[in-house]
Amino acid sequence: MNTLPLSLSIVTDITGSLLIIVFSFLSLRYAWLLSRRQPENFLWGFLFYFCLTLAAFAISRAIGHILKHILIFTGNQELWQTLDPISGGTNTLLMISLAAVTLYYHKGIEGYQAINKKTRSLKEAYDQLETAADQRQEMNLHLEEMVAARTLELSASEKKFRNLFNNSKDMVYFSDASNQLLTLNSAGFEMLGYPAQGAPALHLMEIFKNETDLDNYYQTLLAQGFVEDLKVEFAKADGSGISVLLSATAVYDENHQLSGCDGIVKDLTRIKTMMEQLAASEKMASVGQMAAGVAHEINTPLGVILGYAQLMMDNFSPESEEGECLAIIERQTKVCRKIVADLLKFSRQSESVREDISINEILQDVIAVTQHSLQMDHINVHHDFAQDLPPVVGDTERLRQVFVNLINNAHHAMEQNGSGDLTLITRYDPEIREVVATVQDNGHGIPDKIRARIFDPYFTTKCVGKGTGLGLSVSYGIIQDHGGRIEVESPVVSRDHEETLQGTAFHLRLPAALVETASVRE
Amino acid sequence: MQMLQSPMTLFKKLTPLALILPMALLLLPDQAWALQSHGSPEGIYVHQLAHLFFAAALGYLFWDIGRNSFPGKGWRYLQIFCILMILWNFLAFSGHWLGFHIADSDILRPSGYFSSQIMGPISTIKLIYFCATLDHLLSLPALIFLFLSLRSLYHSSDDKEGKK
Numbered sequence: 001m002n003t004l005p006l007s008l009s010i011v012t013d014i015t016g017s018l019l020i021i022v023f024s025f026l027s028l029r030y031a032w033l034l035s036r037r038q039p040e041n042f043l044w045g046f047l048f049y050f051c052l053t054l055a056a057f058a059i060s061r062a063i064g065h066i067l068k069h070i071l072i073f074t075g076n077q078e079l080w081q082t083l084d085p086i087s088g089g090t091n092t093l094l095m096i097s098l099a100a101v102t103l104y105y106h107k108g109i110e111g112y113q114a115i116n117k118k119t120r121s122l123k124e125a126y127d128q129l130e131t132a133a134d135q136r137q138e139m140n141l142h143l144e145e146m147v148a149a150r151t152l153e154l155s156a157s158e159k160k161f162r163n164l165f166n167n168s169k170d171m172v173y174f175s176d177a178s179n180q181l182l183t184l185n186s187a188g189f190e191m192l193g194y195p196a197q198g199a200p201a202l203h204l205m206e207i208f209k210n211e212t213d214l215d216n217y218y219q220t221l222l223a224q225g226f227v228e229d230l231k232v233e234f235a236k237a238d239g240s241g242i243s244v245l246l247s248a249t250a251v252y253d254e255n256h257q258l259s260g261c262d263g264i265v266k267d268l269t270r271i272k273t274m275m276e277q278l279a280a281s282e283k284m285a286s287v288g289q290m291a292a293g294v295a296h297e298i299n300t301p302l303g304v305i306l307g308y309a310q311l312m313m314d315n316f317s318p319e320s321e322e323g324e325c326l327a328i329i330e331r332q333t334k335v336c337r338k339i340v341a342d343l344l345k346f347s348r349q350s351e352s353v354r355e356d357i358s359i360n361e362i363l364q365d366v367i368a369v370t371q372h373s374l375q376m377d378h379i380n381v382h383h384d385f386a387q388d389l390p391p392v393v394g395d396t397e398r399l400r401q402v403f404v405n406l407i408n409n410a411h412h413a414m415e416q417n418g419s420g421d422l423t424l425i426t427r428y429d430p431e432i433r434e435v436v437a438t439v440q441d442n443g444h445g446i447p448d449k450i451r452a453r454i455f456d457p458y459f460t461t462k463c464v465g466k467g468t469g470l471g472l473s474v475s476y477g478i479i480q481d482h483g484g485r486i487e488v489e490s491p492v493v494s495r496d497h498e499e500t501l502q503g504t505a506f507h508l509r510l511p512a513a514l515v516e517t518a519s520v521r522e
Numbered sequence: 523m524q525m526l527q528s529p530m531t532l533f534k535k536l537t538p539l540a541l542i543l544p545m546a547l548l549l550l551p552d553q554a555w556a557l558q559s560h561g562s563p564e565g566i567y568v569h570q571l572a573h574l575f576f577a578a579a580l581g582y583l584f585w586d587i588g589r590n591s592f593p594g595k596g597w598r599y600l601q602i603f604c605i606l607m608i609l610w611n612f613l614a615f616s617g618h619w620l621g622f623h624i625a626d627s628d629i630l631r632p633s634g635y636f637s638s639q640i641m642g643p644i645s646t647i648k649l650i651y652f653c654a655t656l657d658h659l660l661s662l663p664a665l666i667f668l669f670l671s672l673r674s675l676y677h678s679s680d681d682k683e684g685k686k
Contacts, residue, residue, distance in 0.1 A: 002642035006629065009655035010636060016658025023665035030672035037679060044679075047672060058665070073635045088569055095572040102579035109586065 010069055017062030024058040027051045042112030046105045053101050057094035064091060171244075171265035177258050179204040179218065191244075191267055193237035209233040209241050217246065221261060225250045231268070243268040276452045287457050288477060295343040302340065306333040342470050343457075356391040356513050357399065359437050363424050366403045374411055378419040386427045390512040392435050394482045402478050405471040406439040406506050413443025413504065433512045434484075440505035446490040454488065484510035570615055577611035580604045594678050599671035606664035610657055617654025623647050 028051040034044035064087030071080040165172050171188030175181050181202045189196045192207065208214035213232040220227045227248045233241045248263030309329040316323040367381055374381060407422065414420030425438040446454060453459050455476045460469035479486050490504040584604035587597050624640075628648065631638045640648050 002644070003630070004640040004644060004648065004652040006638035006640060006652075006655065007636050009652070010638070012656050012658050016662045019662050020658070020665050023662070023669045027665070027669045027672045030669070030676045034672065034676050034679060037676075044675075047675075051668070051672070054665075054668070069635070085565055088565060092565075092569045092572045095569075095576045099572070099575040099579035102576075102583050105583065105586075109590075 013065050014069060017058075017065050020058045021055075021062050024051065024055040028055045042108055042115075046101070046108055050098070050101050050105075053094060053098045057091065057098060060087070060090045060094055063087070168264075170267070172263070173265070174260060174262045175204060176260040179214075181207075182260065188265065191236075191242065191265070192234065193240075207234050209235040217248070221248060221250050222258065227263070234265070243272050279452075283456070287473075291343045291457060295340040299337070299340050299344075302333055302336050306330060306337065309333060339470070342474050353395055353397075354393055355396070357394055357396050358389065358391050359399075359426050359435055359510070360385045360389055362396060362400050363403060363426065363437065366400055366407060367424070370404065370407050370411070374407075374422060377411065377415045379411060379414050379422055380420070381422045381424070383424040384426075385424070389426050389428055389435060392482070392510040393513050394510065395478075398478045399482070402475040402508070403437075403439065405475045406508075409471060410439060410441035410443065410504070413445075414441050417443065428512065429509075434509045435512050437508045437510070438505055439508075440492060440503060442501065442503035445502055445504050446488065451488065451490065455486075479508055479510070482510055484508060566618060570618055573611045573615040573618070577608045577615075580608050580611070584608070594674065596671045596673075596675035596678060599667045599674060603664050603667040603671060606660055606667065610660040610664060613654050613657050613660060616650055617657060620647050620651040620654065624651055 028048070031044065031048040031051040035041070035048045038044055064083075067083065067087070068080055071077065071083075165185050168185055168187050171191050172185045173181050173188055174183040181204065184199075184202065186196045189199055192202075194200070194202075204214055204217075205211075208217070210233060213230075217227055217230060217232065220230070227246060230246045232244060232246055234244050236242055245266040245268050246263060248261045250258055251260045251262060253259040309326050313323060313326045313330065316326060318324070318327065363383065363385070367383070371381055410420075410422050414422070421442050423438070423440040425436075425440070427436050427438075428434075429436055450459075450461070455472050457470055457473040459473075476486055485508075487507040487509065488504065489507065492501040492503050492505045493499075494501055581604070584601050587601050587604075624647070628641050629638055630641050640652055
């Protein structure tokens with residue numbers, strides 16, 4: 001190679017200079033856009049100034065180079081030699097500026113990094129605070145929701161237990177350590193006979209009828225922490241007693257000291273009555289069996305005595321002393337036979353005829369028979385018969401005998417007063433399908449101490465010779481034989497449950513006939 | 523911490539100098555070097571030093587980008603720009619330097635300016651000088667990489683803004 005063509009250099013120089021201007025301005029544009037987008041970013045600021053200086057350098061250098069080629073090409077070399085130092089000096093100045101800007105970047109970036117570090121630190125702190133605030137807010141929000149939900153649950157629970165407390169048929173009470181009642185439900189007030197509103201502050205000492213029961217209760221509570229099924233007697237407001245079954249649990253404070261107790265008390269009166277009636281029923285059953293055996297054995301000799309007495313009466317004049325004695329023997333023997341017959345009926349040994357009968361009709365028959373004697377003693381008869389009373393299956397004669405016995409007893413109870421009111425009521429209880437017939441008087445009533453014995457055979461309060469003591473026993477047997485039962489109420493609670501009336505009411509409950517039951521169902 | 527001198531103390535120290543300097547200028551004018559002139563090469567020396575200064579600044583920028591581990595393609599392009607521009611600076615420096623060693627007779631223009639050519643025999647100096655006249659083959663790619671760098675940085679900042 002002998003020569004190197006500079007034409008290539010000239011072309012490259014001109015083209016390259018122009019292209020460098022283009023790319024330097026394109027770079028400047030992006031640097032400007034970057035600095036506009038993030039004005040706080042020092043790096044973009046540095047790049048913008050760097051590109052700005054570089055663009056100036058590119059223009060200066062390109063102009064110098066292109067101008068050189070043009071001037072030399074056009075033969076103005078002298079002019080170029082004049083301009084050359086200016087162009088070179090400008091280029092030098094801009095190159096030094098570029099270098100200065102680049103080195104200035106060093107300090108700038110340090111400052112920027114320091115600021116950036118602080119910013120990041122502040123941002124992290126801010127983020128942490130924001131996160132903590134969010135968490136706190138969320139916790140508060142959840143706390144409010146949880147509190148609302150828990151309040152709702154507590155409210156529902158409180159309502160549930162309040163209902164249980166208020167609607168309980170048993171007494172529920174809360175007392176303090178000194179046995180002073182703090183809270184007592186309405187059933188408790190009712191059981192003790194106090195008004196629910198305006199009742200005095202009660203102490204267990206006032207409620208327990210026996211002091212020893214209270215001591216026993218309290219000592220057991222202290223020793224065991226609870227009392228279970230303790231049978232005690234409570235004193236009612238009117239001074240009467242009431243048998244109750246008591247269960248209680250001690251309540252302790254945070255120092256494990258007894259602070260009170262809560263208890264439930266069940267009224268045993270009804271259960272006690274039922275138990276007494278059950279015991280009486282068993283006793284009656286055994287007595288009935290025994291009486292049946294005795295009656296059967298006595299019936300035969302009585303027949304013989306009566307037969308021989310009647311035979312001998314043929315041999316003596318009725319006016320003679322022997323005839324009168326035989327008549328007495330015959331009459332008393334018949335009384336004995338009647339007693340025996342009653343005993344057999346009581347013990348269901350005699351036969352009976354069963355048919356559909358109307359209790360209303362039986363009662364009307366009995367009233368017709370007994371009304372005269374009742375009126376003699378100024379006893380008024382009232383009746384309230386149900387019109388749609390279903391029939392019962394039974395023996396008309398025997399049921400009539402029951403009602404005669406009951407009315408006779410009522411008559412006896414009222415005759416001492418010189419007047420009285422006898423009320424006969426029939427009704428139908430569709431829930432248990434029973435026909436209920438009530439015989440109620442306003443006589444002296446039945447004392448509590450003999451109430452359990454009234455159905456005992458031979459038990460009577462009548463004078464000697466006026467009653468055998470078998471009337472109620474026989475009635476009891478007949479009703480039981482009909483699948484029914486007798487309930488006694490003395491004194492009598494009025495039908496509207498508002499007042500207590502003196503006297504006695506016998507409630508006969510007999511099962512309604514099945515045919516009628518079917519028709520009622522239809 | 524450096525203790526600052528009070529204005530009064532500073533005044534006392536400068537008072538003799540303030541009196542001597544005007545007297546010396548008035549009494550000994552031949553010894554006063556008020557202005558120093560340099561020869562014609564001063565301009566090219568400053569220009570060459572500017573090339574070296576610029577190259578050094580670019581080298582620092584290249585190193586600092588690597589040191590800070592700025593992420594992204596844009597910063598890698600900027601480092602390539604730095605390398606190419608450093609090379610351009612050295613090439614330009616060499617071209618300016620070797621220009622003094624090329625005589626006017628070494629360049630022949632047989633039929634005008636565009637027919638200029640370097641006459642043989644072609645030495646290393648002449649060859650390097652010829653290459654130096656083609657310096658745009660380095661500077662133009664460098665500017666292209668600068669453009670690519672800024673464009674990439676712009677788009678990546680666009681992505682970050684979008685994510686925010």
